[in-house]
Amino acid sequence: MHPGIIFFLVILGSVLFHIFTPWYWTDIASNWGGMDDTITLTFWIGGGVFVAVCLFMVYCVLKFSYKKDRKAEYKPEDKKLEKILTWATTLGVVALLAPGLVIWNQYVSVPKNAVEVDVMAWQWGWQYRLAGEDGKLGTTQVVNINDDNPFGINLDDPFGQDDIMIQSDVINLENNKPVKILLRSVDVLHNWYVPQFRSKMDAVPGIVTYYWFEPNKIGEYEVLCAEYCGVGHYAMRGGVEVQSKEDYDKWISEQETFSDLIAKQEKLELENKKIVKNNNFLLNKDIYKEE
Amino acid sequence: MSDEYENKTGYQAQSSESITSSSIGSGVATDIDYVRPAENAEQDLYHGHSFITKWIFCQDAKVIGVQYFLLATFTGVIGLVLSWLMRLQLGFPGAAGFMTAEHYYQFVTMHGMIMVVYFLTALFLGGFGNYLIPLMVGARDMVFPYLNMVSFWSFFVAVAVLLASFFVPGGPTGSGWTLYPPQAILEGTPGSGMGIILMCVSLILFVAGFTMGGLNYLITILQARTRGMTLMRMPLTVWGIFTATVLAMLAFPALLVGSLMMMLDKLLATSFFMPTILKAGEILEYGGGSPILFQHLFWFFGHPEVYIVALPAFGIVSDLISVHSRKNIFGYRMMVWAIVGIGALSFFVWAHHMYVSGMNPWFGFFFATTTLIIAVPTAMKVYNWILTLWRGNIRLNVVMLWCLGFIVTFVNGGITGIFLGNVSVDVPLSDTYFVVAHFHMVMGIAPLMVIMGAVYHWFPLVAGRFLNETLGKWHFWLTFLGAYSIYFPMHYLGFIGVPRRYFEMYDSPYMTSAVGMNEFISTAAFIVGAAQFILIFNIIKTLKTGKPAGHNPWQANSLEWLTPSVPPEHGNWGEKLPVVHRWPYDFSVPGSREDFITQTTPPSDVKDSKVEKT
Numbered sequence: 001m002h003p004g005i006i007f008f009l010v011i012l013g014s015v016l017f018h019i020f021t022p023w024y025w026t027d028i029a030s031n032w033g034g035m036d037d038t039i040t041l042t043f044w045i046g047g048g049v050f051v052a053v054c055l056f057m058v059y060c061v062l063k064f065s066y067k068k069d070r071k072a073e074y075k076p077e078d079k080k081l082e083k084i085l086t087w088a089t090t091l092g093v094v095a096l097l098a099p100g101l102v103i104w105n106q107y108v109s110v111p112k113n114a115v116e117v118d119v120m121a122w123q124w125g126w127q128y129r130l131a132g133e134d135g136k137l138g139t140t141q142v143v144n145i146n147d148d149n150p151f152g153i154n155l156d157d158p159f160g161q162d163d164i165m166i167q168s169d170v171i172n173l174e175n176n177k178p179v180k181i182l183l184r185s186v187d188v189l190h191n192w193y194v195p196q197f198r199s200k201m202d203a204v205p206g207i208v209t210y211y212w213f214e215p216n217k218i219g220e221y222e223v224l225c226a227e228y229c230g231v232g233h234y235a236m237r238g239g240v241e242v243q244s245k246e247d248y249d250k251w252i253s254e255q256e257t258f259s260d261l262i263a264k265q266e267k268l269e270l271e272n273k274k275i276v277k278n279n280n281f282l283l284n285k286d287i288y289k290e291e
Numbered sequence: 292m293s294d295e296y297e298n299k300t301g302y303q304a305q306s307s308e309s310i311t312s313s314s315i316g317s318g319v320a321t322d323i324d325y326v327r328p329a330e331n332a333e334q335d336l337y338h339g340h341s342f343i344t345k346w347i348f349c350q351d352a353k354v355i356g357v358q359y360f361l362l363a364t365f366t367g368v369i370g371l372v373l374s375w376l377m378r379l380q381l382g383f384p385g386a387a388g389f390m391t392a393e394h395y396y397q398f399v400t401m402h403g404m405i406m407v408v409y410f411l412t413a414l415f416l417g418g419f420g421n422y423l424i425p426l427m428v429g430a431r432d433m434v435f436p437y438l439n440m441v442s443f444w445s446f447f448v449a450v451a452v453l454l455a456s457f458f459v460p461g462g463p464t465g466s467g468w469t470l471y472p473p474q475a476i477l478e479g480t481p482g483s484g485m486g487i488i489l490m491c492v493s494l495i496l497f498v499a500g501f502t503m504g505g506l507n508y509l510i511t512i513l514q515a516r517t518r519g520m521t522l523m524r525m526p527l528t529v530w531g532i533f534t535a536t537v538l539a540m541l542a543f544p545a546l547l548v549g550s551l552m553m554m555l556d557k558l559l560a561t562s563f564f565m566p567t568i569l570k571a572g573e574i575l576e577y578g579g580g581s582p583i584l585f586q587h588l589f590w591f592f593g594h595p596e597v598y599i600v601a602l603p604a605f606g607i608v609s610d611l612i613s614v615h616s617r618k619n620i621f622g623y624r625m626m627v628w629a630i631v632g633i634g635a636l637s638f639f640v641w642a643h644h645m646y647v648s649g650m651n652p653w654f655g656f657f658f659a660t661t662t663l664i665i666a667v668p669t670a671m672k673v674y675n676w677i678l679t680l681w682r683g684n685i686r687l688n689v690v691m692l693w694c695l696g697f698i699v700t701f702v703n704g705g706i707t708g709i710f711l712g713n714v715s716v717d718v719p720l721s722d723t724y725f726v727v728a729h730f731h732m733v734m735g736i737a738p739l740m741v742i743m744g745a746v747y748h749w750f751p752l753v754a755g756r757f758l759n760e761t762l763g764k765w766h767f768w769l770t771f772l773g774a775y776s777i778y779f780p781m782h783y784l785g786f787i788g789v790p791r792r793y794f795e796m797y798d799s800p801y802m803t804s805a806v807g808m809n810e811f812i813s814t815a816a817f818i819v820g821a822a823q824f825i826l827i828f829n830i831i832k833t834l835k836t837g838k839p840a841g842h843n844p845w846q847a848n849s850l851e852w853l854t855p856s857v858p859p860e861h862g863n864w865g866e867k868l869p870v871v872h873r874w875p876y877d878f879s880v881p882g883s884r885e886d887f888i889t890q891t892t893p894p895s896d897v898k899d900s901k902v903e904k905t
Binding site: 003006007010011014017021022023024025026032034035036038039042046047049050053054056057060061064065066067070071072073074075076077078081082085086089090093096097100101103104105107108122123141142143145183186187188189191193195196198199200201202203204205206207209222224225226227228229230231232233234235237 | 392393396465466467471473474477479480481566567568569570574579580581582583616617618619621622623624625647648649652653655656659660663664666667670671673674677678680681682683684685686687692695698699702703706707709710713714715716718719720721722723768772775779780783784786787788790791792793794795796797799801804805808876878879880881886901903
């Protein structure tokens with residue numbers, strides 16, 4: 001078979017694969033449809049260029065393959081053609097870049113009414129924190145983290161006391177309500193990624209990073225870690241449940257706040273102390289008995 | 292006139308002014324063959340006499356080039372085997388019983404680092420650079436032959452240290468080829484002890500060795516060109532290697548300091564890249580450092596690195612296409628400026644690898660713009676390659692097939708680069724298999740196509756015999772079709788949202804839908820890998836029994852084919868250096884008898900031909 005024909009079949013196969021592929025993006029469940037649209041646009045323009053360039057190549061290969069008595073054209077430069085091609089390419093690039101930048105502008109401008117969610121990552125797991133009634137998250141520090149204070153909230157920060165803590169790798173979100181994901185990590189890089197939401201950002205130890213989206217489809221989604229974080233990376237999963245307002249309000253009312261947790265811990269400690277005292281008492285009694 | 296200058300010891304270099312003024316009298320206007328005399332005396336060459344000085348600690352750039360080529364290929368084969376093991380795990384989980392997640396990540400890391408740095412960079416610059424630069428610019432050797440020899444042996448030690456990390460406790464580092472801290476030096480990542488230290492040491496040795504070689508390439512090209520070889524008469528191969536070397540000299544220091552700082556963090560507990568970290572319930576002794584700083588350093592090296600590999604490939608493929616289309620490269624000056632422009636721009640795009648890294652998001656606007664600007668000169672190069680084919684007289688031999696394969700894979704990978712460079716499009720696709728498919732297509736397969744084309748093209752020069760064409764065609768079609776069927780469908784894994792660097796997919800429904808595709812990709816990868824052994828067999832076979840090539844077997848114009856003996860001997864040019872009268876692309880000039888006019892042909896020999904550009 002003539003090599004040109006095989007190359008042609010490769011191009012044809014690529015186009016057919018793209019049209020008939022069963023593997024394509026997951027159904028979108030957030031406001032970032034614009035990203036999908038830009039990808040589609042890039043597919044049309046970029047794919048068009050790819051097909052055009054390759055078909056032109058195939059044509060040349062078929063038409064101008066070696067003949068002993070033919071001489072190739074001698075034309076070192078064609079300024080006009082080069083100019084046309086440069087400007088056409090520039091135009092195409094601008095057409096792709098412009099929508100990309102517009103959407104990026106939306107991506108980095110978080111709406112005022114977005115609900116802040118503190119996503120805390122470690123090797124290898126997630127947990128979440130929401131602002132309490134005061135609507136503000138308390139400040140945190142890695143050095144504060146211990147069993148009594150799993151999020152490392154600064155104890156002297158009044159905003160922190162009513163924070164709602166979700167010590168689970170699944171978080172519930174309200175449908176059609178923008179969310180600002182605040183990412184932090186206590187050890188290495190991580191990335192909180194839900195393919196259906198299209199958006200992602202690294203969690204970087206030492207700083208708080210953010211991104212936002214608005215879930216718009218009720219359902220359960222899987223969270224994947226998208227930044228390599230060591231040997232457990234592939235298994236670092238979490239979940240998101242997008243709920244209607246009523247379900248969400250019900251869920252959130254059942255969650256524990258930081259002050260609840262402190263109270264519970266104190267109670268527990270008190271009980272522990274009692275038990276210890278009791279034990280000691282019993283132990284002592286036993287000892288006395290033996291003596 | 293062209294023969295007036297004879298090399299004599301004690302020759303005093305004249306200033307260019309005195310040369311011009313004295314030569315006016317000898318009739319510049321009348322003699323069409325006039326070439327300016329040399330400005331520098333010829334260097335003395337070191338002649339090795341024993342086996343060791345001739346073949347091992349050798350100072351001849353051609354032998355050093357072959358040494359680089361062989362060692363880079365050796366590490367490349369290791370990288371290939373590692374990729375087989377990875378694909379075995381991804382396509383058929385559990386099929387390799389010994390494969391744990393630790394192993395998998397170590398293989399991913401070593402595969403990436405080996406292929407990018409120790410295979411592609413070393414092969415293009417150390418291998419082709421050493422062999423071709425002196426021959427193509429008409430020099431007898433590199434200007435610093437001893438340094439050149441030390442350069443190769445530094446590379447050798449760097450490879451040895453890298454491979455030694457397979458045998459230390461904990462094994463090689465498994466931190467991904469990007470070596471991102473903090474995980475690279477913390478427990479939880481395989482090889483976070485000796486492994487990462489040896490990796491850093493090896494990279495430092497590589498950079499040191501490369502700097503010695505790089506100085507040689509630059510100064511040889513700038514200072515040791517033969518008479519008449521102006522910069523704008525150099526083959527594009529030399530332009531590509533030259534610009535890539537400039538990039539490397541500016542980019543590698545960032546990697547060097549990054550590696551040094553990481554080693555200090557690891558060994559002396561400094562905190563360049565290490566913030567306060569809570570690990571296993573304990574606060575570590577670090578504090579105040581920035582992990583993103585390392586990413587900036589790494590990608591300030593890492594992005595130019597892409598072009599360090601790509602620019603020599605661009606240059607070489609231009610020459611191959613031109614020779615085998617029997618046609619001048621279309622728009623030579625545009626091609627040169629595109630190479631230089633891409634090289635310059637490549638230093639202003641690094642953070643497009645970091646759109647979702649947590650750096651200030653406003654950087655995205657700047658880096659998306661610069662990244663997409665690079666698409667323009669790159670596209671011009673592609674147009675010029677296909678316009679070179681247009682109305683050519685195309686020999687469809689193995690060399691040309693590799694070039695065509697390069698065009699298809701490079702355009703494909705370039706287009707997907709526009710997806711990833713365009714900041715908001717990158718958000719859903721970054722850290723997924725789309726990225727893996729993209730960079731393998733554009734900087735793995737495409738440059739590999741050029742390497743293979745170059746091997747088939749220059750093997751007759753290096754060995755004096757042709758490689759077997761039938762075996763070559765098998766090699767090409769298996770590699771091209773196989774590699775394309777690995778990486779083309781892989782983009783769609785990225786659309787689904789499958790993240791990179793996953794040892795296993797678990798039971799996520801949209802990921803398991805791709806099990807069949809993964810099996811297919813893995814099978815293709817085994818075939819493509821195995822197909823490379825056809826080349827090794829071909830080389831071994833034809834070294835003894837191949838068809839003798841003789842002088843200038845491809846009817847090319849550039850100087851490397853015009854040496855008095857094939858393969859060229861030590862000193863390259865025998866008694867006298869060649870004198871250059873034209874650019875290397877005078878193919879099919881109207882009025883000339885043959886369809887090529889070599890660079891050394893004086894105008895008086897081809898009076899009837901209507902040469903436009905010299």
